[in-house]
Amino acid sequence: MNSFKVQYTIDGEDFSVAGEASRKLKKVLQSLGVDPQIIRKATVAMYEGEINMVIHADGGVIDAEITPEKIHLFLRDKGPGIPDIALAMTEGFSTASDNVRELGFGAGMGLPNMEKYTDYMNIITEIGVGTTIEMIVNTSLS
Amino acid sequence: MKLKKVVELLDANILNDCYSQDTEVLSACGCDLMSDVLAFVKDQALLLTGLVNPQVVRTAEMMDMKAIVFVRGKTPGEEIIELANEAGIAVLSTEHPLYHSCGVLYSEGLYK
Ligand SMILES: Nc1ncnc2c1ncn2[C@@H]1O[C@H](COP(=O)(O)OP(=O)(O)OP(=O)(O)O)[C@@H](O)[C@H]1O
Ligand SMILES: [Mg+2]
Numbered sequence: 001m002n003s004f005k006v007q008y009t010i011d012g013e014d015f016s017v018a019g020e021a022s023r024k025l026k027k028v029l030q031s032l033g034v035d036p037q038i039i040r041k042a043t044v045a046m047y048e049g050e051i052n053m054v055i056h057a058d059g060g061v062i063d064a065e066i067t068p069e070k071i072h073l074f075l076r077d078k079g080p081g082i083p084d085i086a087l088a089m090t091e092g093f094s095t096a097s098d099n100v101r102e103l104g105f106g107a108g109m110g111l112p113n114m115e116k117y118t119d120y121m122n123i124i125t126e127i128g129v130g131t132t133i134e135m136i137v138n139t140s141l142s
Numbered sequence: 143m144k145l146k147k148v149v150e151l152l153d154a155n156i157l158n159d160c161y162s163q164d165t166e167v168l169s170a171c172g173c174d175l176m177s178d179v180l181a182f183v184k185d186q187a188l189l190l191t192g193l194v195n196p197q198v199v200r201t202a203e204m205m206d207m208k209a210i211v212f213v214r215g216k217t218p219g220e221e222i223i224e225l226a227n228e229a230g231i232a233v234l235s236t237e238h239p240l241y242h243s244c245g246v247l248y249s250e251g252l253y254k
Contacts, residue, residue: 016221019200023229026204036206044180044204051176051197104193104201109177116181 004032004066010050010077012059015103022047025064032066034139041117042071042137048110049075049133055100056080057131066139070119073135081127089115143167143252145209145232148188151246152236154211158223161232167208169254172244176201184254190243194218196225203229213240 006028008021026043046062053060057079065072082088089111096106115121120136146163149156169184174193179201189202190211199222202210209232212218217235218226226233236243 016196019197019204023200023203040204040206047200047204048177048180103195104174104176104191104197107175107177109175109181113177113180 002067004028006064006066008062008064010053010059010062012054012057012077012079015054018051018054019047021062022050028064029066029071034066034071038071038137038139042073042135045114045117045121045135045137046073046075048114049073049135051105052110053077053079055096055103055105060130069138069140071137071139073133073137075133075135076130077132078130081129081131082123082125083127085123085125143247143250145234147250148209148211148247148252149234151250152211152234152238152243154234154236157218157233157235158227160227160230161209161234165208165232167252170244170247170252172240174240180205188247188252190240190247192216192240194222196222198222199225199229199231202226202231207231209234211236211243213238213243 022043029039057077060077063074087093091112092108094106094108100106118135119138122134125131145165167188168186170188171179171182172190173179187207188209189207192213194216212235215237
């Protein structure tokens, strides 16, 4: 397997399709024969990030690159940015509205889950400009 | 625990064709907050929830869960059933509330 790249556009307006890109990546990884445990880690992390792009930003773009060694994810949005990353990373911290909570999100567990399931995560954010989250899940060494 | 037993214990309705009575579930998670479900790492799990939307199925799919039980008589729409069919996840519904449903399964041996 050489390097494989896919890009997904995330619609920030339509919550009902939030998570579809992660489902698609899961199918791609399955077709490439990636280990199921690794697929779960990578797609759960991407799913949390994808949902965040819909509920906290206005959608965006996700780039995934799959190599024999790793799954590399870039999630970019042009949302409001994250004022305090350390606070946002705290389990239970959430600014989600009641509407979002009624949809089953807003536990404040998304970013901690993303960190837990990935081997590397980096957040670059600027208020009023947007947020880019880079995540890596290693595939060869587990 | 076999799904057949889950259906019996919860007087559940079977809502799609992905149900197989011999499917084995080894753990269960009763929750309405999807990120709490996503924090839970168990194999061959069952999800019990009172939340009805497509993210319930996508969440279960990301976690490789085997079946979803919608509690308190909630009935999912066609779109949700369709997503579950694509994911190969069995969909059940029960009139019992979440706490009761979890309690019954736990007391009958689904501890994890
Ligand atoms: N892409 C983003 N743009 C702007 N703010 C974000 C973004 N992602 C996360 N946040 C902020 O960080 C907080 C914590 O995010 P996290 O994903 O951990 O929790 P949540 O989305 O609120 O709830 P959960 O993920 O449990 O459903 C959010 O409530 C929000 O304030
Ligand atoms: Mg989140």
